[in-house]
Amino acid sequence: MARHPSPSAASFYERVYAAVRKVPRGSVVTYGQVALYLGSPAAARAVGYALSNLPGQNDVPWWRVINAAGSISLKGRGAAADLQRQILESEGVHFDPEGHIDLNRYRWWPPESTTFD
DNA sequence: TTGTTGACTCCCG
């Protein structure tokens, strides 16, 4: 048995993907939120790392994950960032002229009954 | 096991 209290047999990456899949269309969450749901509120960077390792074929709505500032964080991936913005807009998420989203309006909060296990 | 890296966040000034 693992001496480390792993909440799941799946890797941290898999847990990130599972959490992101729960985000409904037209809503967004921050990397920090996902980390919080996984039980590691300070693992926001690891969440981003997980998405960077996302396989080509997947059913994870990665575009619904943005940074705490409410903007797209694709560092070094300008083209992908543009794509992310297009998808979000197609889902009804409004961007300001400066390219940031109103988190108070679009941030998704899971029901208390939601589990990320 | 140690060091490096990175789609992050927060705190200052």
Next chain:
DNA sequence: CCGGGAGCCAACA
């Protein structure tokens, strides 16, 4: 409002 610096976590060589 914006930029710089430090902290934190997980995967990988």
